[in-house]
Amino acid sequence: MDLVLKDMTCGGCAKAVTRIVTRIDPSAVVEIDLPTQKVAITSQHPEADLRLALSRGGFPPA
Template identity: 50%
Template sequence: MELHIGNMTCGGCARSVTATVKEVDPAATVEIDLATKRVRIASTQPAERFASALDEAGFPPQVEQA
């Protein structure tokens, strides 16, 4: 799945987003592109779980593709 996180602007944000994803699924693969503010997540967990956790962490995402 790919998420767009509009307020992810720096390395600290990227680390926080990665940590939040790993809290939902420690086995998830996370790829972050700060330039486009996109996060690609490879996981068996549903996108809604990641979206909810990221929203609670202060990084509300928009699902780009499922």
Template identity: 50%
Template sequence: MELVIPDMTCGGCAKAVAHALNRVDPAAQIDIDVPVKIARITSALPEQRLIEAIEAAGFHPSRRA
């Protein structure tokens, strides 16, 4: 899945997002592209659970259109 995270502005933000995702799914594959503010995630967990984890870290993700 691809999520747009408009308030992810730097490498530190990307690390925080990756850490939040890894806490809920240590096996998740995460590819973050900070300049375009996209996180590509492969996980067995439901999308909503991953979105909630990112939101809990202080970010506002949405499904890429």
């Protein structure tokens, strides 16, 4: 799934996003393009669960 996270503005944010996703799915692959605020996530977990976790973590998908 590809998401845009407007609140992801620094390297610390990128690490936090990765941590949020891998807590739900330790085998998830998270690719971050910080300048464009885009995240590509490969996971077996439902997209809705990941979106909710990111929102609760302070990074609501646009």
